[in-house]
Amino acid sequence: MTHARSVVVAVAAGLLLAGCGFQSIPQAENAVSAAWAEVENQYQRRADLVPNLVETVKGYASHERETLEAVMAARAQATQVRIPVDQLTPENMKKFEGAQGALSSALGRLLAVSENYPQLKANENFRDLQAQLEGTENRISIARRRYIQEVQRFNDLVTVPPTSWTNAMMYHKQPKAQFTATTQGAEKAPAVKF
Numbered sequence: 001m002t003h004a005r006s007v008v009v010a011v012a013a014g015l016l017l018a019g020c021g022f023q024s025i026p027q028a029e030n031a032v033s034a035a036w037a038e039v040e041n042q043y044q045r046r047a048d049l050v051p052n053l054v055e056t057v058k059g060y061a062s063h064e065r066e067t068l069e070a071v072m073a074a075r076a077q078a079t080q081v082r083i084p085v086d087q088l089t090p091e092n093m094k095k096f097e098g099a100q101g102a103l104s105s106a107l108g109r110l111l112a113v114s115e116n117y118p119q120l121k122a123n124e125n126f127r128d129l130q131a132q133l134e135g136t137e138n139r140i141s142i143a144r145r146r147y148i149q150e151v152q153r154f155n156d157l158v159t160v161p162p163t164s165w166t167n168a169m170m171y172h173k174q175p176k177a178q179f180t181a182t183t184q185g186a187e188k189a190p191a192v193k194f
Contacts (some may be wrong), residue, residue, distance in 0.1 A: 002038075006017050013163070014165070016106065020163060020165065020166040021162070021163025021164075021166040021167060022166055022170075024157055024163060024192055025154075025158060025163060025166065025167055025171055025173060026171075028150070028153050028157050029154055030111055030154070031086065031150045031154070032151055032154050032176055033085040034145070034150075035146045035149075035150040035151075036083075036085045036113045036147055037085075037086065038143045038146065038147070039140070039143045039144055039147050039187055040082070041143070042139045042140040042143045043078070043100055043140060044079070045136050045139070046103070046133065046137070046140065047075050047079045047103070048080060048138045049129060049132055049133055049136060049180075050071060050072070050074070050075045050103070050107070051075075051135065052125075053071075053107075053126075053129045053130070053190040054068050054071055054072060054110070056120075056125050056126045056129060057110060057113070057120060057126070060117045060119055060120035060126075061114070061116075061117050061120065061124070064113050065128065066190040067106075067109055067110055067113050068110070070106045070109065071103075071106040071107060071110050073105040073106075074099075074105070075103055075106075076105035077099050077102060077103070077113060078099040078100050078102065078103040080095075080118060081095055081096050081099040081100075082099075083095075083096050087132065088176050088177045089177055090177045090180075092177070092180060093177045093178075093179065093180070094180070096154070097180070107133070108129055111130070113123045114126065114130075132159055132184055144179055147179070148179055149174045151175075151177070152178075154173075154175075154176055155175040158171070158173045158174070158175055159175055181183075
């Protein structure tokens with residue numbers, strides 16, 4: 001083989017490896033892991049706010065004990081459901097989202113109870129906690145969107161040629177699970193009646 005031919009073969013091999021997903025598949029998997037960690041971080045932030053919110057409401061609405069206990073039980077359940085990034089299967093995602101959905105529902109009932117207590121609604125601590133909770137819900141939404149984007153990017157790399165060929169030969173990675181709506185009827189727009 002001549003020197004010129006060796007150089008052409010080496011350049012062609014380098015270009016083939018550069019565009020085949022050799023580095024991009026592991027990088028995309030790392031990005032999915034980081035995005036999932038941020039999702040968990042935001043859900044943990046919400047769980048950390050709940051006890052303070054419940055304690056604030058307790059002082060004003062002590063006879064709403066059932067609602068307060070439901071919120072704390074949902075929080076406990078939501079913090080127990082953890083999914084390592086290598087076990088992000090549709091079934092595990094459904095369990096995780098179910099636990100988080102139960103906490104969201106319980107928090108919604110708690111905030112509805114607060115409507116019956118004007119003194120509570122005027123309480124600065126309650127307003128601050130409610131604002132923090134609303135901000136956290138926005139952060140959760142953003143983190144979930146970023147996770148969805150990273151999963152899409154990763155799934156494209158492991159399922160679309162030519163990078164999928166590298167995956168099939170070297171990595172054997174499976175597509176990652178996406179988030180799905182966990183709230184019943186979430187696909188339908190709410191009816192607003194005045």
